[in-house]
Amino acid sequence: MNRREALSRVALLMGTSVVGGAAFLEGCNPGDRKSAAAAGLPFSPENISFLDEVAETIIPTTNTPGAKAAKVGAFMNTMVTDCYDEKNQKIFTEGLAKIEESTQKKFNTSFAKATPDQRKELLTAIDKDAKEYNKSKKETDPAHYFSLMKQLTLLGYFSSEIGATQALRYVAVPGRYEGCIPYKKGDKAWAT
Amino acid sequence: MAAQHTNNKKEKNNNRNLIFMPQDKLNLNGDARKAMTYDAIVVGSGISGGWAAKELCEKGLKTLVLERGRDVQHLKDYPTATLDPWQLTHRGNIDPIKRENPVVGRCYAFDEATQHFFVKDHEHPYIQEKPYDWIRGYQVGGKSLIWARQTQRWSKYDFEGPGRDGFAVDWPIRYDDLAPWYSHVEKFAGISGNKDGVDTLPDGEFLPAWEMNCVEKDIQKRIMAAYKDRFVVQGRCAHLTKPNPIHLEQGRQQCQARSLCYRGCPFGAYFSSNSTTLPWAMKTGNLTIRPDSVVHSIIYDEKMGKATGVRVVDSHTKQMTEYYARIIFLNAACLNTNLILLNSTSSRFPNGLGNDHGLLGKYMAFHNYRGTLTATIDGYEDKYYYGRRPTAVMMPNFRNVHKQEMDFLRGYMVHYSAGRGKGVAPEESIGASYKASLTEPGGWNIFMMMQGEHVPEEKDQVRLSTDKKDQWGIPQMVFNIEHSENDLKILKDFLEQGTEMLTQSGCKNIETHDSKQSPGLDIHEMGGVRMGRDPKTSMLNGWNQFHQVSNVMVTDGACMTSTGTQNPSITYMALTARAANRAVEELKKGNI
Numbered sequence A: 001m002n003r004r005e006a007l008s009r010v011a012l013l014m015g016t017s018v019v020g021g022a023a024f025l026e027g028c029n030p031g032d033r034k035s036a037a038a039a040g041l042p043f044s045p046e047n048i049s050f051l052d053e054v055a056e057t058i059i060p061t062t063n064t065p066g067a068k069a070a071k072v073g074a075f076m077n078t079m080v081t082d083c084y085d086e087k088n089q090k091i092f093t094e095g096l097a098k099i100e101e102s103t104q105k106k107f108n109t110s111f112a113k114a115t116p117d118q119r120k121e122l123l124t125a126i127d128k129d130a131k132e133y134n135k136s137k138k139e140t141d142p143a144h145y146f147s148l149m150k151q152l153t154l155l156g157y158f159s160s161e162i163g164a165t166q167a168l169r170y171v172a173v174p175g176r177y178e179g180c181i182p183y184k185k186g187d188k189a190w191a192t
Numbered sequence B: 001m002a003a004q005h006t007n008n009k010k011e012k013n014n015n016r017n018l019i020f021m022p023q024d025k026l027n028l029n030g031d032a033r034k035a036m037t038y039d040a041i042v043v044g045s046g047i048s049g050g051w052a053a054k055e056l057c058e059k060g061l062k063t064l065v066l067e068r069g070r071d072v073q074h075l076k077d078y079p080t081a082t083l084d085p086w087q088l089t090h091r092g093n094i095d096p097i098k099r100e101n102p103v104v105g106r107c108y109a110f111d112e113a114t115q116h117f118f119v120k121d122h123e124h125p126y127i128q129e130k131p132y133d134w135i136r137g138y139q140v141g142g143k144s145l146i147w148a149r150q151t152q153r154w155s156k157y158d159f160e161g162p163g164r165d166g167f168a169v170d171w172p173i174r175y176d177d178l179a180p181w182y183s184h185v186e187k188f189a190g191i192s193g194n195k196d197g198v199d200t201l202p203d204g205e206f207l208p209a210w211e212m213n214c215v216e217k218d219i220q221k222r223i224m225a226a227y228k229d230r231f232v233v234q235g236r237c238a239h240l241t242k243p244n245p246i247h248l249e250q251g252r253q254q255c256q257a258r259s260l261c262y263r264g265c266p267f268g269a270y271f272s273s274n275s276t277t278l279p280w281a282m283k284t285g286n287l288t289i290r291p292d293s294v295v296h297s298i299i300y301d302e303k304m305g306k307a308t309g310v311r312v313v314d315s316h317t318k319q320m321t322e323y324y325a326r327i328i329f330l331n332a333a334c335l336n337t338n339l340i341l342l343n344s345t346s347s348r349f350p351n352g353l354g355n356d357h358g359l360l361g362k363y364m365a366f367h368n369y370r371g372t373l374t375a376t377i378d379g380y381e382d383k384y385y386y387g388r389r390p391t392a393v394m395m396p397n398f399r400n401v402h403k404q405e406m407d408f409l410r411g412y413m414v415h416y417s418a419g420r421g422k423g424v425a426p427e428e429s430i431g432a433s434y435k436a437s438l439t440e441p442g443g444w445n446i447f448m449m450m451q452g453e454h455v456p457e458e459k460d461q462v463r464l465s466t467d468k469k470d471q472w473g474i475p476q477m478v479f480n481i482e483h484s485e486n487d488l489k490i491l492k493d494f495l496e497q498g499t500e501m502l503t504q505s506g507c508k509n510i511e512t513h514d515s516k517q518s519p520g521l522d523i524h525e526m527g528g529v530r531m532g533r534d535p536k537t538s539m540l541n542g543w544n545q546f547h548q549v550s551n552v553m554v555t556d557g558a559c560m561t562s563t564g565t566q567n568p569s570i571t572y573m574a575l576t577a578r579a580a581n582r583a584v585e586e587l588k589k590g591n592i
Helices: A006-014 A018-027 A032-036 A045-058 A073-083 A088-109 A115-135 A147-159 A161-167 B009-017 B022-027 B030-035 B045-057 B096-100 B156-165 B174-190 B214-226 B247-248 B271-281 B336-342 B432-438 B485-504 B569-589
Strands: A179-181 B037-043 B063-066 B287-290 B291-300 B306-314 B320-330 B362-365 B373-375 B384-385 B393-395 B412-422 B441-453 B462-468 B473-480 B507-514 B526-530 B552-554
Touching: A032 A073, A032 A088, A032 B291, A045 A073, A045 A088, A045 A115, A073 A088, A073 B336, A088 A115, A115 A147, A115 B432, A147 A161, A147 B362, A179 B214, B037 B045, B037 B306, B037 B384, B045 B063, B045 B320, B045 B569, B063 B320, B156 B174, B174 B569, B214 B412, B214 B441, B214 B485, B287 B320, B287 B373, B291 B320, B291 B336, B320 B373, B320 B569, B336 B462, B336 B473, B336 B526, B362 B462, B373 B485, B384 B412, B412 B485, B441 B473, B441 B485, B485 B507, B552 B569
Parallel strands: B037 B063, B037 B320, B063 B287, B320 B552
Antiparallel strands: A179 B384, B291 B306, B306 B320, B362 B526, B373 B441, B373 B507, B393 B412, B412 B441, B462 B473
8 A cells, every 4th residue: 555545545444435534534533531521431331232233223234244243332432432522422422312312203112122124214314314414514514423423333344353354355464466357246345 | 881782672771771971971981982982873773774784784894873762673563563453442543642643643654553653743842933744753663664665766857957957956976876776775675666668767676566457557558648758657666576585585575465564564575674674784793773862963073073973862861972983874864864963063063063054954855745636437347456555656757857848847756546445336325235335346446646846945944943952952953844836836737737647547526635734744854964066055975975074974865955756765775875885985995
């Protein structure tokens, strides 16, 4: 990897454009533990399992294990606690309550008790809202909580051992470089 | 006093107990002084210091390498070298330290897996009268552990530039002076590349080149068909694509295409001082490495008209001691070399060593990295690649090559690469089909960047603070270096030409970006102790030797009269090897 390609590599990992990757890096400046405590971080085991379910809804178990098996909830806890600034810590933690509230409103039940289909319907709607919000969002406007959750879910899952080695293809020591090899539809992307 | 070796911790610690207090040095008698005396002192163990050590030790000189940072031994001290992504708590991307260290935090290579090889902002403060990102690696091996490893020879046009265009001063050497020394260092370091026959980027002693991928090859064809004077070649880099016996003898192995280089290579597959020059020098029995040794200044003896040694502050105890030698190589990396020389005051040189004309610390330069382009290209869905390649495609400078023809001086090199993103257009944005879509490679992205020649100007300067000192009692450095109008014109031309070339190549969604980054983040700091023919207008002669103090040589970035458009390290290596061999000859002849 040449210099400066580090950034595009993060962007590839995120499945976004290079520009989106940069926005992610800037939006995830490291915070400090004091502000984390003020925002109720680190998360309780209940909240971590709530985040596991959110992540599992975004990246479910299919023919490969999903986000819950990859412990994405715990990863989000680490990242929000250690790396987010105070503003994003608050947005993220409040996002949990907002998801819970929306579930109650839509299905008259808790997110924990909602069926996988209900969860998917709900988060699909929230994702749509977040995308709408991001379209008109100015640089200085706060991030949408679900954009943060989704970004961390993708990063956490695809860089986990399960995500990298099962959902994607991971070769720790390639041994050589081949510039032009055939690709068949359905072959998995390289993890790194 | 026993010799100090890098690979003997116990001995090193014992030595620390023997360090002389400042008052002791007055009492140094014959024997004590002898114990502190070497044939040669090399200040700094990075890319150029390692080369100085290797050449001098091979020629039989007892050589002391002084390194301000901690010891880092090849293999043993690369704690993250073999970690998988999931073994890094924050997956490598972010660390709380970044927020507290905005300067080093801006460096592309600084992350969870590499942070132990970078200096944190607070560890060595400096004063920015104009914004400057000073990226440093204080350890045995210096920044040779964390460099980008791209290695292109300068061309005759680069050496002729200042003389032809009337800026800085004429280089005292030409391409032909350095060509054999490029060969010398390339054979030993191991440089991969193609023989392209392009006179703006001369061929060298190459190991097999890395391959371009399908998209890169097609862009190459289209650019070269559209422009007769533009060449597109595969990147040349300091990686062992196919080791020669000399590299195996160094204990190094073939590059495994992992692209985790900045962590230190467990295969020794890229060139670093730690993997290559320092162990080689150590094998001669002539090398002593002393880590944790911050060089304060050079000692100048007025009667002899020569430097006699250096003053060293122990980085932990802060105690000062002196070491002596017949010749001194300054390889502290450009800015610290300037700092040491500015701090080397005497009644003969009250403004810094060899600085009668006040040129020291002036004409500081860098490479202009502000512009990048991103784009996509349709098709190639049935093509992919295997492995992770440590270089990108290069286009040698095509502006003002044979004569001045643009509204700016000099030009720029272009690097580009192509790769497949992850994720095809999803039907859903949540759930199973979304997940599936993310596991397939997406379309092809193209990334293009510039490396522009900054024309050095007198106003680009560093100087010493008169009141602020660092933790070792050495004055802090004050920075006054900025992009020029010429840099902005080069940036504009690159963004226009980049757009045109990518359009010619069939790319879409072409976006131009100006990072507006400060000088320094390029980590190609150069100048301040420039070479030249005339002692009145330069610091060093054509052998990197001080005009006025013939036994002191500067062969790191500080010696650079102009910057060229190439990544500079291989030129520092060649200049160092050439200067070291010359210095040994001169010593033998009794001229130094």
